[in-house]
Amino acid sequence: MKHLLNTLYILSEDIYLSLDGENVVASRGKQAVARYPLHTLQDIVTFSYTGASPALMGGCAQHQIGLAFCTPRGKFLARVCGESQGNVLLRRSQYRLADDPVQSCQVSRTMIFGKLFNSRWSIERTRRDHGLRTDGEKLASASRQIYELLPQVKASASPEELRGLEGVGASAYFGVLDEMILGDKEAFFFHGRSRRPPLDPVNAMLSFAYSLLAGICASALESVGLDSYVGFLHRDRPGRTSLALDLMEELRPCMADRFVLTLINNRMLKPSDFLYMESGAVLLNEDGRKAFLKHWQEKKKETLTHPYLGEKLPWGMIPYVQALLLARYLREDLDAYPPFLWK
Numbered sequence: 001m002k003h004l005l006n007t008l009y010i011l012s013e014d015i016y017l018s019l020d021g022e023n024v025v026a027s028r029g030k031q032a033v034a035r036y037p038l039h040t041l042q043d044i045v046t047f048s049y050t051g052a053s054p055a056l057m058g059g060c061a062q063h064q065i066g067l068a069f070c071t072p073r074g075k076f077l078a079r080v081c082g083e084s085q086g087n088v089l090l091r092r093s094q095y096r097l098a099d100d101p102v103q104s105c106q107v108s109r110t111m112i113f114g115k116l117f118n119s120r121w122s123i124e125r126t127r128r129d130h131g132l133r134t135d136g137e138k139l140a141s142a143s144r145q146i147y148e149l150l151p152q153v154k155a156s157a158s159p160e161e162l163r164g165l166e167g168v169g170a171s172a173y174f175g176v177l178d179e180m181i182l183g184d185k186e187a188f189f190f191h192g193r194s195r196r197p198p199l200d201p202v203n204a205m206l207s208f209a210y211s212l213l214a215g216i217c218a219s220a221l222e223s224v225g226l227d228s229y230v231g232f233l234h235r236d237r238p239g240r241t242s243l244a245l246d247l248m249e250e251l252r253p254c255m256a257d258r259f260v261l262t263l264i265n266n267r268m269l270k271p272s273d274f275l276y277m278e279s280g281a282v283l284l285n286e287d288g289r290k291a292f293l294k295h296w297q298e299k300k301k302e303t304l305t306h307p308y309l310g311e312k313l314p315w316g317m318i319p320y321v322q323a324l325l326l327a328r329y330l331r332e333d334l335d336a337y338p339p340f341l342w343k
Contacts, residue, residue: 007300008036009293010046011286013072017044017052019059041065043219045212047072047289066219070211079218079241090225093330094243098230105159107246107329107337108233112166113153114250114339119173120146121343122253122261126180134179142176145169159233166249177202177257183264187271197281201274204282205263208292209256210248213319217251218244220323226330247322254342255315259299268295308338 010017010026015033018025024044026034038059043066046052052067057080060067067080097103123143127136149169156162178190181202190202198204218228218241231242233249248256263269273288284292300316313321322340329337 006041007043007045007297008041010044010048011289011293013048014050015046015048016050017046017048017056019053019056024056038063038065043068043215045070045215064223066215068215079215090327090330091227094226094230097330098232098236101159102157104232105157105162107326108159109153109156109162110337110339111233111246111249112162112169113150114341115166115252116146116149116153116169116173118250118253118340118342119169119257122258123173123176123180125258126261130182133182138179139176142172145172162233173253180261181264183267184271188264197277197279198283199280200282201269201271202260202264204274204284205260205269205292206256208284208289209260209296210252212296213248213251213256214241214244216316217241217247217319217323220319221247221326223320224323224327226323226327247319247326250339251319251322254340255318259296262299263292263295304342307341307343 008024012028014028016027018027019038020035022038024036024038024041025032026036044052044060045066045068047070049072051069057067059065060080069077069079071077097107120143123139123146126134127139127143146169149165153162153165156165174190174193181188181190188202189200191200193206194200194203195207198207221228221241221243226243228241228244230236231244231246234240234242234245236242269288269291273285273291275283275285277283300314302315303312304315305311306313306318306321308325309321318340325334326337328334
């Protein structure tokens, strides 16, 4: 099991990363400005265009440390992958299942069931904790609509039907997300999902959180020997970690969406943490990214009881546990993949 260690985030655009012995060296120009012991790191995420040395890439691959490259504005570019872990039989099982629409649907529907279940409980938590500050009937209606979709998802027999049900549930959920925002409603509002580019601060934070979560899920899958590029619901596309997108579906409401709501409702980020571009795009600025990542790291260390294992774990370990459970299912050690069901 991978230990929950630190993630090193490089936010300055002019920092170059290299390897010196067993240390990561961050340099500006030819001047070293910081050093980090390699063995203390779980992941490195750099938002610098300057890059990293081949030696560091090889060291990260050898030590199974995730190394991801993003633009200074948070768009994912690439991830360093080392030698494949695990045995070839596991990946052959994954590929066979991915090529079978019936078996792919069996795994996909458990993941979508988890996504809708967790979406509903996010709504229910807002109703419970802030019932007097929200439109209770509107939230109750969306929760009821998602609840009625759950047995249909369980019975779905094709990927197309499953995607349709997921779309209905997502529409109901995002339709009340603005109601769940209790902070500065003039600055933080949600009128619909906008991705490329995000058009308001809430969408900017959602996109950033999804990028971080997708990277964690990809690293988790590779760490247990699975191919993060071959998915079951998200089909193959060059350069896309389709299985990571599958795995993160059930984690979006509780690990990403709920986190963004906490940042807003607890006033951890402010309007001045964003850049408003002439094109209409809204992006986190450097101070905003620093604050976001600081709280993201703190969230990863908070503990909860895993609903399937019954063990206390940090939030940051949840993607790794789910990846391990998926691998056990593919090895036929489990009768079905148990999705993460949060309350």
